[in-house]
Amino acid sequence: MSTDIRIGIVTVSDRASAGIYADEGGPAIEAYLARALTSPWTPVTRVIPDDRKLIADTLKALADEEGCCLIVTTGGTGPAPRDVTPEATEDVIEKPMPGFGELMRQVSLAKVPTAILSRQTAGIRGKALIVNLPGRPRAIGECLDAVMPAIPYCIDLIEGPYLETDPAVIVAFRPGQKPKT
Ligand SMILES: Nc1ncnc2c1ncn2[C@@H]1O[C@H](COP(=O)(O)OP(=O)(O)OP(=O)(O)O)[C@@H](O)[C@H]1O
Numbered sequence: 001m002s003t004d005i006r007i008g009i010v011t012v013s014d015r016a017s018a019g020i021y022a023d024e025g026g027p028a029i030e031a032y033l034a035r036a037l038t039s040p041w042t043p044v045t046r047v048i049p050d051d052r053k054l055i056a057d058t059l060k061a062l063a064d065e066e067g068c069c070l071i072v073t074t075g076g077t078g079p080a081p082r083d084v085t086p087e088a089t090e091d092v093i094e095k096p097m098p099g100f101g102e103l104m105r106q107v108s109l110a111k112v113p114t115a116i117l118s119r120q121t122a123g124i125r126g127k128a129l130i131v132n133l134p135g136r137p138r139a140i141g142e143c144l145d146a147v148m149p150a151i152p153y154c155i156d157l158i159e160g161p162y163l164e165t166d167p168a169v170i171v172a173f174r175p176g177q178k179p180k181t
């Protein structure tokens with residue numbers, strides 16, 4: 001079992017990558033994970049435009065070369081012509097994990113009726129779990145609160161590192177194990 005926990009954080013936004021606005025999404029994901037995880041980990045961050053091949057190449061590099069066990073993307077999940085993050089994710093994953101998108105849309109719908117416009121998905125590439133989040137920075141906590149309890153066990157199952165969480169923030173669920181409270 002590796003102890004070097006590396007997590008990819010990818011902002012997919014034409015405007016943030018061009019410097020038209022400051023990227024708030026990547027830092028919000030990093031801040032969320034810094035609160036939720038007690039295991040030491042290293043963020044590997046990227047800010048890139050909405051280009052299908054570039055997104056796919058970035059996800060591949062983070063999984064295969066950077067050794068990230070988890071890669072969280074933000075942005076480019078909607079219906080606009082340039083929104084291609086789910087397609088790029090599907091280009092590189094070996095196993096789709098549709099439950100992530102289903103649950104995130106379900107919880108998001110309680111916050112905003114346009115939650116159904118996000119095509120956010122997730123999947124496994126090698127020993128990495130890739131999870132898409134919508135671009136709006138406030139969507140990050142809304143979505144991660146829902147799926148984070150299942151992420152450490154998912155990473156156990158793909159033979160990644162053991163992620164410990166702060167139970168005051170996220171109670172990680174591992175079947176057969178008493179949850180740490
Ligand atoms: N990375 C980000 N940092 C800060 N604000 C963001 C970011 N991504 C999106 N937003 C905000 O959320 C709104 C909706 O996101 P939208 O779907 O238009 O952007 P996107 O498709 O993710 O990025 P872009 O249109 O620049 O490629 C934006 O108008 C912006 O205010």
Ligand SMILES: Nc1nc2c(c(=O)[nH]1)N[C@H]1C(S)=C(S)[C@@H](COP(=O)(O)O)O[C@H]1N2
Nearest residue numbers: 075076077078108114115118134135139142
């Ligand atoms: N939790 C949550 N989900 C959300 C939103 C949000 O504000 N909060 N915005 C929605 C909107 S308005 C859009 S267009 C889609 C896609 O956003 P994206 O293209 O920025 O990824 O995500 C949806 N999902």
